[in-house]
Amino acid sequence: MTGQVREMPAAFEFLSYRIEQLEYNFDNQAERSENGQNVDFEAKLDRNNQDPSVFRLNLKIAVSGNPSIQLSILGLFKWLGEYIKNETEQCLHTSGASILYPYARAAISTISVLDGSDPIILQTVNFYELFSEIMIQNSQADADQGCVSAE
Numbered sequence: 001m002t003g004q005v006r007e008m009p010a011a012f013e014f015l016s017y018r019i020e021q022l023e024y025n026f027d028n029q030a031e032r033s034e035n036g037q038n039v040d041f042e043a044k045l046d047r048n049n050q051d052p053s054v055f056r057l058n059l060k061i062a063v064s065g066n067p068s069i070q071l072s073i074l075g076l077f078k079w080l081g082e083y084i085k086n087e088t089e090q091c092l093h094t095s096g097a098s099i100l101y102p103y104a105r106a107a108i109s110t111i112s113v114l115d116g117s118d119p120i121i122l123q124t125v126n127f128y129e130l131f132s133e134i135m136i137q138n139s140q141a142d143a144d145q146g147c148v149s150a151e
Contacts, residue, residue, distance in 0.1 A: 011091055014099055015054070015076040024111050026067040037065040039122060041130065043097050045089055053079045057096040061104050063120065069108055075100045090131070097127040 040062045048054035055077045063069040075096055079088055105122045113119035 009080070011079070011081055012055075012095070013078040013080060014096075015078055017073060017075045017100055017103055019071065019103075019107055020058070020074050021070060021072040022107060022111065023070040024067055024115075025069075026115060030066045037063045037120060037122075039063050041097075041125070043093055043131070045092055045096070051078075052083070055079060055092050055096075057092060057100065059097050059100045059104065061108070061122075063108065063122070067112065067115070067120070069112070069120070071104055071108060073100050073104050073107075094128045094131050097125075097131070101125060101127070 042060040042062075044058045044060075046056045046058075048056065057075045057077060059073050059075070061069075061071045061073075063071075077092055077096055079092070081088075109119045109121050
């Protein structure tokens, strides 16, 4: 049974990435964290002023424990379709973070093994689920603020 693969037009193009910040701190006076690390994410999306079809996604990852790691990775993306604010930005947040995260994981794993100990291997992340939860929380907070009456 053979099937034809139908090409779907891409919504955006991944142009490039670079690591903007990488900070690694190991406290020799404390024990190395053995029970895993706590990982926090922040993603900020900006639109390019010269070319409004180009977006910058800055993904920040903070690993707490011993060692602690701060990493900021910037990705450039070109939106190929019609710009619809919420849909475009949600797509670039989730897909862009999913594209950048393997580069961040590799950098963190590599830098952590260079101090002579086991590498820190971050777990995979479902950014669609993660950002959907954040957007629901933000929309509920916005709705709650809208119910406050001004006296």
